[in-house]
Amino acid sequence: MSDKSSLSIEAELKAQGCTNLRLRQLMRRVAQHYDLEMAKAGLKTTQYSLLSHVLKLGPLRPGELAQSMKFSASTLTRNLKPLIDAGWVELAAGTDARSRIVTITPAGRAKREEARLRWKVAQESLNQRLGVARVLALHRLINESLELLSPTEPGTGTDDE
Numbered sequence: 001m002s003d004k005s006s007l008s009i010e011a012e013l014k015a016q017g018c019t020n021l022r023l024r025q026l027m028r029r030v031a032q033h034y035d036l037e038m039a040k041a042g043l044k045t046t047q048y049s050l051l052s053h054v055l056k057l058g059p060l061r062p063g064e065l066a067q068s069m070k071f072s073a074s075t076l077t078r079n080l081k082p083l084i085d086a087g088w089v090e091l092a093a094g095t096d097a098r099s100r101i102v103t104i105t106p107a108g109r110a111k112r113e114e115a116r117l118r119w120k121v122a123q124e125s126l127n128q129r130l131g132v133a134r135v136l137a138l139h140r141l142i143n144e145s146l147e148l149l150s151p152t153e154p155g156t157g158t159d160d161e
Contacts, residue, residue: 030126037122041115046079048119051104051112054089059103061094083108 016022034045043051053069054060060068066076080102083089088108094101104112127135 033126034119034122037118037125038115041111041118043111043115047083048112048115050079050083051088051108051115054102054104055109055112059092059101062091062100062102065102086111088112 031045038045038048041048049069050065053065057065057068062076062080063073065071066073069076071079080089080091084091086107088105088111090103090105092101092103093099130138
């Protein structure tokens with residue numbers, strides 16, 4: 001590649017603006033799209049995701065759930081509280097006196113199933129608006145980017161959402 005073409009690529013990248021800002025704008029729009037549907041089931045998308053993870057992974061320790069969802073411990077605690085208060089999730093005693101186990105309740109299973117139908121509507125309408133090929137390309141790009149940007153040291157890289 002010549003210096004001239006290298007410079008034009010660099011100039012083009014600068015002209016496109018801040019990647020962080022653009023990703024946040026896209027994430028905000030996508031989140032709003034899903035949140036509108038999830039609200040019909042009385043949940044936020046983060047709550048639906050938590051219910052889904054607890055259902056899929058079965059009873060598990062909070063640390064395991066946080067690691068699976070790439071949450072910090074404090075973020076998980078904050079996000080679990082409304083689910084516990086609503087009676088959809090329980091923190092039960094673990095195998096020893098110091099450990100806890102997160103479990104989904106029957107009411108939580110029912111709420112998750114109700115919300116799953118709303119999630120499906122949101123997903124299908126997003127696929128329709130963007131087009132399936134664009135969604136698949138977006139998923140590939142996201143997966144590749146996550147891999148390239150993965151933290152190099154264990155214990156880093158938790159998401160605080």
